[in-house]
Amino acid sequence: MKVCKFGGTSVASAEQIKKVVNIVKSDPSRKIIVVSAPGKRFSDDEKVTDLLIALANEALAENNPEIALENVLVRYRLIAEELGLGPAILEVIEADLRHRLTTNRADVTLFTDTIKAAGEDNNAKLIAAYFNHIGMPAEYACPKEAGLLVNERPERVHAIPEGYAKMEKLKDAKGLVVFPGFFGYTKSGTLRTFNRGGSDITGSLVAAAVGAELYENFTDVDSVFSANPTVVDNPVAIEKMTYREMRELSYAGFSVFHDEALMPAFLKSVPVCIKNTNNPEAPGTMIVQHRDNSKQPVIGIAADNGFSTLFVEKYLMNQEIGFGRHLLRVLEDEEISFEHTPSGIDNMSVIIRNEYLTDEKRFNIIKRIQDELQADEVHFRDTDYSMIVLVGEGMRHTKGLTARAATAIARTDTNIEMINQGSSEVSLVFGIDKKDENKVLRELYKEFFQEASLLV
Ligand code: ASP
Numbered sequence: 076m077k078v079c080k081f082g083g084t085s086v087a088s089a090e091q092i093k094k095v096v097n098i099v100k101s102d103p104s105r106k107i108i109v110v111s112a113p114g115k116r117f118s119d120d121e122k123v124t125d126l127l128i129a130l131a132n133e134a135l136a137e138n139n140p141e142i143a144l145e146n147v148l149v150r151y152r153l154i155a156e157e158l159g160l161g162p163a164i165l166e167v168i169e170a171d172l173r174h175r176l177t178t179n180r181a182d183v184t185l186f187t188d189t190i191k192a193a194g195e196d197n198n199a200k201l202i203a204a205y206f207n208h209i210g211m212p213a214e215y216a217c218p219k220e221a222g223l224l225v226n227e228r229p230e231r232v233h234a235i236p237e238g239y240a241k242m243e244k245l246k247d248a249k250g251l252v253v254f255p256g257f258f259g260y261t262k263s264g265t266l267r268t269f270n271r272g273g274s275d276i277t278g279s280l281v282a283a284a285v286g287a288e289l290y291e292n293f294t295d296v297d298s299v300f301s302a303n304p305t306v307v308d309n310p311v312a313i314e315k316m317t318y319r320e321m322r323e324l325s326y327a328g329f330s331v332f333h334d335e336a337l338m339p340a341f342l343k344s345v346p347v348c349i350k351n352t353n354n355p356e357a358p359g360t361m362i363v364q365h366r367d368n369s370k371q372p373v374i375g376i377a378a379d380n381g382f383s384t385l386f387v388e389k390y391l392m393n394q395e396i397g398f399g400r401h402l403l404r405v406l407e408d409e410e411i412s413f414e415h416t417p418s419g420i421d422n423m424s425v426i427i428r429n430e431y432l433t434d435e436k437r438f439n440i441i442k443r444i445q446d447e448l449q450a451d452e453v454h455f456r457d458t459d460y461s462m463i464v465l466v467g468e469g470m471r472h473t474k475g476l477t478a479r480a481a482t483a484i485a486r487t488d489t490n491i492e493m494i495n496q497g498s499s500e501v502s503l504v505f506g507i508d509k510k511d512e513n514k515v516l517r518e519l520y521k522e523f524f525q526e527a528s529l530l531v
Contacts, residue, residue: 080278083114089157112194195255212250242284275336326377372469471500
């Protein structure tokens, strides 16, 4: 049995939903269908999830929500009419949205989650209705009844495995199951949404729970590419990669699959295939446990920016027991996670995403490190830092790879400010100034992909 997830663009219009139906029809093992809310139909279009967020904001501001509500309803109306569905499904959707608007608004996040989740929930009902309409028996699965459990507030939303046994029963359904992505329920029955793009996580959770032979993630690109196609011209498609490689590539340009979505599939060894709804014949990218990496040590190059470096120096740091723990404790108290911690004998840098830092947090961190750790030097530097990451399971056996990468970067006249070879040796990270990011990415791509046959 296969679990297929269809992303926002795959279910954005009647035309797209018909493609979904053909894909499901063409393979009887595609039994569980996880769907997003209708996404963009063209580049300036709005996603239903964004329209729902606007609706929640209107309601929270005590404004009349009718216009915002109509903006959402019109999307479903267009789809239902073009699919030839009668008015009943639209009545269900409208009643559902109006009911959600009456829920308690005391907790703004939970209220917004309730409204946001309506996008996938109603789309699942509509798509199930369409399957039935064309004679393919299907049922809508409610995540609460199916057992998709998530943790309670205030922590970030993540699934808790207690619901797995219940979710496994989804595989006993007689016909197709249409499951809404993006949200689950706490044990006490509160709805919570995953972060944006989170329907991928739902798909992976369902695939893991039912022990699917394959989790197919249908999106709008043919495959995962070896570098960001908006920077590198026609990067090669990745046919097969490991879970670990995909995880290491989770920086910008690889956002076709949510970075929290791998774990459930990985833990149950369910292979993942990224495919294109608009070109389902293309083989897509397989994500598996192992691949033969002898011919292709580097599988992809990712880049991302918006990082700051916290630099801390203290004489005899290496002899001070608990220094690193204390420093990271300061970050923990400020609720900040970090990416890398390259260190020297008497100094340590912590690389942090700017989005987690406010001026106040920067100030508190510096003050506490000065006061509590008596650092000789502490400051934030490189506040516009980029990371370029070479990824590949074969890198650990390949001699001279770092030299090749550093030589390629030198050719672009870029200063390398940090090098970090991940302990697993699946990734090699270079910290550089943001202004150099694109030219470095192109040069590394040239080195490892365009001239690969000459150089590996
Ligand atoms: N609809 C949600 C979003 O736009 C979740 C998803 O599509 O995966 O983020």
